[in-house]
Amino acid sequence: MEYSNGFPSKRDVSLQELSKRLDEFAKVKGWDQYHSPRNLLLALVGELSEILQWKGEVAKGLPNWSSDDKEHLEEELSDVLLYLVHLADVCGLDLGQAALTKIVKNAHKYPVTSTNYTNNSTYN
Amino acid sequence: MKHELEIKTRKGDMDCSYGFPITRPRDVSLQELSKRLAEFAEVRGWDQHHSPRNLLLALVGEVGELSEIFQWKGEVAKGLPNWSSDDKERLEEELSDVLLYLVRLADVCGLDLGQAALTKLVKNAQKYPVVVTNNTPSSTTMN
Numbered sequence: 001m002e003y004s005n006g007f008p009s010k011r012d013v014s015l016q017e018l019s020k021r022l023d024e025f026a027k028v029k030g031w032d033q034y035h036s037p038r039n040l041l042l043a044l045v046g047e048l049s050e051i052l053q054w055k056g057e058v059a060k061g062l063p064n065w066s067s068d069d070k071e072h073l074e075e076e077l078s079d080v081l082l083y084l085v086h087l088a089d090v091c092g093l094d095l096g097q098a099a100l101t102k103i104v105k106n107a108h109k110y111p112v113t114s115t116n117y118t119n120n121s122t123y124n
Numbered sequence: 125m126k127h128e129l130e131i132k133t134r135k136g137d138m139d140c141s142y143g144f145p146i147t148r149p150r151d152v153s154l155q156e157l158s159k160r161l162a163e164f165a166e167v168r169g170w171d172q173h174h175s176p177r178n179l180l181l182a183l184v185g186e187v188g189e190l191s192e193i194f195q196w197k198g199e200v201a202k203g204l205p206n207w208s209s210d211d212k213e214r215l216e217e218e219l220s221d222v223l224l225y226l227v228r229l230a231d232v233c234g235l236d237l238g239q240a241a242l243t244k245l246v247k248n249a250q251k252y253p254v255v256v257t258n259n260t261p262s263s264t265t266m267n
Contacts, residue, residue, distance in 0.1 A: 013153065013241065014153045036199065036200065037201075051180055057177060060175065060232045060233070061233065062234060074240035074244075080226055091204050092202070093212065093216050095216075096151065098220045099224060106164065110168060
């Protein structure tokens with residue numbers, strides 16, 4: 001498994017691509033009937049419960065983690081993402097657009113102030 | 125920096141319509157979200173607080189808020205018929221918050237979330253092959 005830390009990603013991935021593939025997946029397997037909003041939400045919650053459990057504090061970039069542990073974490077985070085994308089879809093919402101909108105709102109809500117600079121050691 | 129951020133934010137707004145019909149929202153990539161979040165945290169001096177476990181707990185908190193929206197609604201049909209615009213908008217915000225923390229968490233762990241998700245989709249397709257008689261998702265055995 002190739003990790004992206006310090007390496008260029010193989011290629012970018014869009015939310016619509018994931019959405020389309022999940023929709024196909026659910027349909028061909030006859031699972032559509034079970035993918036109600038509340039079912040998907042509960043599935044998402046279930047996937048969250050084991051992430052980083054028993055690890056103690058973890059440094060950025062996961063130094064000293066084995067490849068297997070990193071791969072396991074990637075799978076767990078992927079499952080959360082896939083359920084989230086599918087949940088937004090069955091609710092008829094555009095998650096990508098909503099996320100961009102939220103980033104803009106957050107930028108207005110938390111404007112950059114001169115106080116921030118003094119706390120940011122990387123700021124020139 | 126503030127001025128540059130504002131310009132970039134406005135450009136982001138323009139990106140929402142440039143090159144696409146107004147009625148067709150443009151696609152959004154995980155790397156774009158990732159880049160914007162990294163910049164957001166950096167210019168506000170928040171990077172120092174964005175450890176993996178801090179971000180995970182923030183993510184769990186947002187899933188709690190997401191759950192609140194569905195909490196007393198009973199079963200909900202696909203497409204959310206009869207939901208008000210306000211309720212739908214709040215849902216979009218909570219789903220967005222979960223996504224943004226998830227993207228940021230993967231980043232600070234040094235993982236490529238988009239690639240990992242594609243890999244997981246392939247694994248799932250192999251793990252759950254299409255079977256004519258398969259009609260329940262909870263089946264743990266395949267014929």
